[in-house]
Amino acid sequence: MKVLVPVKRVIDYNVKVRVKADQSGVELANVKMAMNPFDEIAVEQALRLREASTAEEVIAVSIGPAQNQETIRTALAMGADRGIHIEAPHDIEPLAVAKLLKAVVAQENPGIVLVGKQAIDDDCNQTGQMLAALLGWAQGTFASALEIAGDKAKVIREVDGGLEHIEINMPAIVTVDLRLNEPRYASLPNIMKAKKKPLDSLTAGDLGVDIAPRLTIVKVEEPTARAAGIKVGDVQELVSKLKNEAKVI
Amino acid sequence: MSILILCDHENGQLSPVTLNAISAASQIGGEMHLLVAGDQTGNVAKAAASIASIAKVLVADDKSLENGLAENLAPLMQSLSGGYSHMMAAATTTGKNVMPRLAALLDVMQISDIIKIDDANTFQRPIYAGNALSTVSSNEAIKVITVRGTAFEAAAAEGGNAAIETVAGASDAGLSAYVKSELSSSERPELTSASIVISGGRGMQDGANFAMLEKIADKLGAAVGASRAAVDAGFVPNDYQVGQTGKVVAPDLYVAVGISGAIQHLAGMKDSKVIVAINKDDEAPIFQVADYGLVADLFDAVPALEKELG
Numbered sequence: 190m191k192v193l194v195p196v197k198r199v200i201d202y203n204v205k206v207r208v209k210a211d212q213s214g215v216e217l218a219n220v221k222m223a224m225n226p227f228d229e230i231a232v233e234q235a236l237r238l239r240e241a242s243t244a245e246e247v248i249a250v251s252i253g254p255a256q257n258q259e260t261i262r263t264a265l266a267m268g269a270d271r272g273i274h275i276e277a278p279h280d281i282e283p284l285a286v287a288k289l290l291k292a293v294v295a296q297e298n299p300g301i302v303l304v305g306k307q308a309i310d311d312d313c314n315q316t317g318q319m320l321a322a323l324l325g326w327a328q329g330t331f332a333s334a335l336e337i338a339g340d341k342a343k344v345i346r347e348v349d350g351g352l353e354h355i356e357i358n359m360p361a362i363v364t365v366d367l368r369l370n371e372p373r374y375a376s377l378p379n380i381m382k383a384k385k386k387p388l389d390s391l392t393a394g395d396l397g398v399d400i401a402p403r404l405t406i407v408k409v410e411e412p413t414a415r416a417a418g419i420k421v422g423d424v425q426e427l428v429s430k431l432k433n434e435a436k437v438i
Numbered sequence: 439m440s441i442l443i444l445c446d447h448e449n450g451q452l453s454p455v456t457l458n459a460i461s462a463a464s465q466i467g468g469e470m471h472l473l474v475a476g477d478q479t480g481n482v483a484k485a486a487a488s489i490a491s492i493a494k495v496l497v498a499d500d501k502s503l504e505n506g507l508a509e510n511l512a513p514l515m516q517s518l519s520g521g522y523s524h525m526m527a528a529a530t531t532t533g534k535n536v537m538p539r540l541a542a543l544l545d546v547m548q549i550s551d552i553i554k555i556d557d558a559n560t561f562q563r564p565i566y567a568g569n570a571l572s573t574v575s576s577n578e579a580i581k582v583i584t585v586r587g588t589a590f591e592a593a594a595a596e597g598g599n600a601a602i603e604t605v606a607g608a609s610d611a612g613l614s615a616y617v618k619s620e621l622s623s624s625e626r627p628e629l630t631s632a633s634i635v636i637s638g639g640r641g642m643q644d645g646a647n648f649a650m651l652e653k654i655a656d657k658l659g660a661a662v663g664a665s666r667a668a669v670d671a672g673f674v675p676n677d678y679q680v681g682q683t684g685k686v687v688a689p690d691l692y693v694a695v696g697i698s699g700a701i702q703h704l705a706g707m708k709d710s711k712v713i714v715a716i717n718k719d720d721e722a723p724i725f726q727v728a729d730y731g732l733v734a735d736l737f738d739a740v741p742a743l744e745k746e747l748g
């Protein structure tokens with residue numbers, strides 16, 4: 190079985206983003222970029238499937254500008270076998286991403302696609318579910334455990350009330366949550382090796398997919414900052430402020 | 439214009455967050471219908487019909503819908519989509535699971551987690567963990583939307599008498615099966631709707647120490663939450679997590695104990711009315727958003743706080 194892992198290049202989670210003065214978006218120039226953290230978890234899970242001989246090949250795919258090849262190289266350095274880069278604008282929408290991934294699935298026939306639950310830039314939480322719909326496959330979303338046995342997968346999902354166990358048919362889409370695993374770091378020798386691993390480049394046109402945006406960004410602005418608070422000296426003062434000033438208890 | 443809203447329900451009860459989604463929908467304008475999908479949903483349908491602003495309740499009662507499996511629910515919603523300008527759900531794990539699947543079936547781009555409505559086509563939503571707010575407009579024939587509950591007041595739960603209509607067409611896609619749930623049970627209020635939340639972080643050191651926070655929660659009628667670090671460390675279950683990729687809360691009072699204030703955590707609580715931080719590091723970023731900061735060792739401050747509350 191092949192495992193397909195879509196990996197998105199996003200602003201590093203430690204960076205405090207700045208909104209552009211013209212309100213057209215956030216500043217991307219000279220900002221540290223990284224693989225979406227959920228996608229690192231997805232890559233890790235794919236590698237574990239291969240190490241357990243459940244899967245034979247791990248393919249990382251990233252959709253975006255040329256620099257997304259760096260993100261694919263990161264996945265290859267973690268241990269993925271090969272990469273596919275699809276040239277597209279940085280802010281391509283989840284529906285278009287899902288359509289491109291569907292086309293890749295048609296070419297590669299993976300047994301499972303491991304998708305991040307959410308990209309930490311657009312915070313959409315859509316792509317995996319959309320891909321599942323387009324393929325007519327089962328979806329195991331927000332997974333904190335995954336066990337594959339034959340043509341079924343057992344997924345434990347993180348839901349608002351706690352955990353939910355489901356069983357889904359393979360092939361399937363699984364979107365991964367934070368507690369699924371702890372991703373490995375790429376070692377220096379593996380980073381060197383990754384440079385020689387195969388990386389194909391395609392365009393949306395090659396795949397015959399229309400990626401025109403459906404939504405128009407009217408403006409992007411900073412949220413209003415909270416007014417500065419005060420430090421209290423002790424617990425007595427805190428309780429008195431909460432009772433008499435803020436009146437919340 | 440008319441709007442179909444997916445009703446969130448659990449254990450035969452309508453989830454309060456549905457009322458927040460309804461109040462968001464009411465700002466768009468037009469007739470509002472509520473879809474109650476599940477198995478033996480009589481109680482929920484009755485509660486749904488008494489919501490003042492709802493014109494019609496659609497009830498899809500079928501075994502295949504019992505556990506909200508997206509593979510069964512999304513095609514049903516697609517079959518009901520004719521005539522609706524908007525299809526909406528609260529951004530709960532149910533809404534987040536099914537709505538993108540519906541959107542793709544309809545070939546439309548979803549708008550996730552909206553916090554403000556400018557007009558029927560234009561919506562504001564947080565991006566980058568709420569560090570930027572994006573206003574987007576959509577020309578899609580049907581707008582598929584999830585709503586951040588804390589951004590909208592709850593609609594009135596009573597005073598209505600909507601017609602209840604049964605809808606057919608549900609079937610088991612045969613792709614997925616529900617096995618079981620492990621739900622956290624608690625007598626305390628639900629995290630996202632509680633008016634007071636007290637959360638613990640890595641500074642709590644272990645799960646047993648959360649008992650200190652629970653004692654305070656019980657005195658204040660509060661819910662207990664946590665940072666990702668506390669959940670990852672196994673101190674508390676996953677459903678306690680507040681943040682960008684956990685739950686979003688906006689209570690009257692949020693108390694952060696032993697939490698540093700990473701942007702991913704702030705994303706889930708910075709719209710709280712009053713924020714209190716207890717942290718021994720006076721430089722912890724949580725103090726930048728706290729109305730009242732107490733620099734102290736939590737193992738002294740928390741028991742003292744419990745005592746002070748009487």
Ligand SMILES: Cc1cc2nc3c(=O)[nH]c(=O)nc-3n(C[C@H](O)[C@H](O)[C@H](O)COP(=O)(O)OP(=O)(O)OC[C@H]3O[C@@H](n4cnc5c(N)ncnc54)[C@H](O)[C@@H]3O)c2cc1C
Binds near residue numbers: 309706736
């Ligand atoms: C993709 C992604 C998603 C994430 N999503 C979330 C999310 O949804 N929610 C979330 O919370 N985080 C999330 N995070 C994690 C986030 O970046 C932080 O790592 C996390 O919030 C830190 O938790 P913490 O504040 O409890 O721990 P720490 O940052 O370790 O802070 C512990 C604090 O406790 C204080 N402390 C220690 N001992 C004491 C004591 N005795 N008395 C008083 N104070 C004490 C310390 O001074 C410190 O400030 C996410 C990260 C990523 C990469």
Ligand SMILES: Nc1ncnc2c1ncn2[C@@H]1O[C@H](COP(=O)(O)O)[C@@H](O)[C@H]1O
Binds near residue numbers: 227316
């Ligand atoms: N441009 C992209 N390239 C590769 N994978 C992507 C891209 N956009 C989204 N994804 C995948 O979809 C997941 C969810 O993204 P989103 O729906 O935007 O929150 C990410 O974690 C990735 O696994």
